[in-house]
Amino acid sequence: MRSSRRPPMTGDGTRVVRAGLPEPVAHEPSMPGPVFAAHYHLPGEPVGPYTYGRYDNPTWGGLERAIGELEAPGEAVGTVGFPSGMGAVSAVLLSQVHSGDAVVLPDDGYQALPLVREQLEAYGVEVRTAPTAGDAQLDRLDGAKLLWIESPSNPGLEVCDIRRLADAAHEAGALVAVDNTLATPLGQRPLELGADFSVASGTKALTGHGDVLLGYVTCRDPELAAGVRRWRSTAGAILGPMEAWLAHRSLATLQLRVDRQAANALALAEALRHRPEVTGLRHPGLPDDPSHAVAARQMRGGRFGCVVSFTLPDRKRAERFLAALRLVDGATSFGGVRSTAERRGRWGGDDVPEGFIRFSVGIEDQEDLVADVERALDESAEDRAPR
16 A cells, blocks of 8 residues: 655655645546636635635645745745736735835846836835846845845846845845746745745746746745735735646646756857857856856756847847747747747837847757757848848
């Protein structure tokens, strides 16, 4: 007879295929299906884990337990799921910061952060900003209630010393939230580095298939987690059970995807180093990248992420390059199994050159992908462009 007690799960690959799942039961699916109940049968007093669909759901619970096991293995943490990454970002900020407080945000982070800034300022919150590189946030912490870190940053791929910043913030009386979207829990564990909140858009590398919008917040402190969960219930920012189920299903391949993407991204970055038309090349895995030394200390297992950024001479050259790619989809977002690339300046929200490319590396064969990029660069040269 099989023991119901699981052996220790020390490897990332073992952990991701089991995370958040119940012990197997004969004649039942290894992963329970999504639960769509809006309400539950509650005879007598409303007690128990599930009472009304806006408060909790068994399918969310499985995903949240799984993410918690990956963010902080072996520890009791609270994870709260949301219908998008911005839902998770908003939940942390709006549940913890109030009128008269000050927050420190990166000025080179995700382009939706300026929208958050406008809302916070409308609520009477002082917003200070600083670049990610060089731990510049240290100079903005005095009297702040919360420090928001995005490392690696999107799209510039700057990295800061999370532990150093977290220690300084806590000494100054501030909470620390880290946007861990690009790294994923397998590439970086913010809670182990001192953060109070690990926040991510699960839309991207965590789920990896471009078929679900999702966000989450993981906290070590039960009171902080309760505050985030209470905000979710009050605002109604709940994720659908099918999205939660799809995300949980996708976690099983997370290590395989993250490792393959990291290796492919580094190979592409190495190839781009030798292209004369490429400037501003960034990838934390490159030994000569300005962020490499810090990234190598705090990012796990050589997993430096799937994103490579670089700049081509101008907008037209960038557009010709993107049009010439055959194995790479022209799309926004990042972290998917299919490689995507875009001219980031088309959105108007990032302080980047017109020829700036954000390239999300997928799991294609490395040789095919690099060859496609090299060919597209050749074909997009001005003297090769069709007339």
